[in-house]
Amino acid sequence: MESLTQKIALKLTKANFVQEKLTITNKYYHKDNLVQIKSPTNTTITTTLTTTHHTRNTRVFPPICVSKISAGTGAGEESELKTTRIRIRDPVSSTDMAASHDVKDARIAGISSAIRVIPDFPKPGIMFQDITTLLLDTKAFKDTIDLFVERYKDKNISVVAGIEARGFIFGPPIALAIGAKFVPMRKPKKLPGEVISEEYSLEYGTDKMEMHVGAVEAGERALVVDDLIATGGTLNAAIRLLERVEVEVVECACVIELPELKGRERLGDKPLFVLVN
């Protein structure tokens, strides 16, 4: 039987690399969720693989999505080749992920592979998850909205609270489709009416979030939407703002989770639903 490494290597050879006319050497390996390959350019690599995967008790066939996380010349390697490290995203690693409800849902793999990762933006060391490439992919963008709508359409949610800026992209289509109002959670001094505000810390700095007084009523049920959860500080502030005015936060929904930053832990008992990590 082929090993996981062999399967990945085979798929990589058959996938984007061939189209990109890259040369793959046979020096790849699978270790700590990283695949290392060598290619002659720094061309961005984003592809989707399907391979055998063993969980503790069962053997399942989830999609494995691969995106480039860094590139550089490997010491001691052939001079014309560069070493590219790519991270395998495994969409079944969390119970609160879309893929874990239906491991055969091919939409998740398409969404994951449509997200571009930009190293060292906006600061060195940050692997920026760029959802603008997802917005260019009409199928992946629609699949993203559909997955959220399918989950929330019968949950009696009257408020979709979207977080500036990228929660403003995903929140409104979800709100329209489930028949809820959209409430923007904005950066300071942007909203013209009376506001309540909460401060919060970020992966790279601090910020403040504001919401219009009167936008929601006590007793309403809200979904909080953003593109991404990193440290969880932003979602935590949104939850605090809504709960201050006695709105029930039913769930938080993000396209992407960066699990290594443990943002979930800052949400207390609030459920978090994500599509990819």
Ligand SMILES: O=P(O)(O)OC[C@H]1O[C@H](OP(=O)(O)OP(=O)(O)O)[C@H](O)[C@@H]1O
């Ligand atoms: O989980 P956290 O550590 O709080 O980080 C997540 C937040 O960071 C990003 O927004 P950012 O603050 O960069 O603002 P922007 O969307 O206006 O650029 C992202 O869109 C989330 O809102």
Ligand SMILES: Nc1ncnc2[nH]cnc12
């Ligand atoms: N790594 C990241 N990519 C995109 N947005 C972010 N917000 C906080 N961390 C981020």
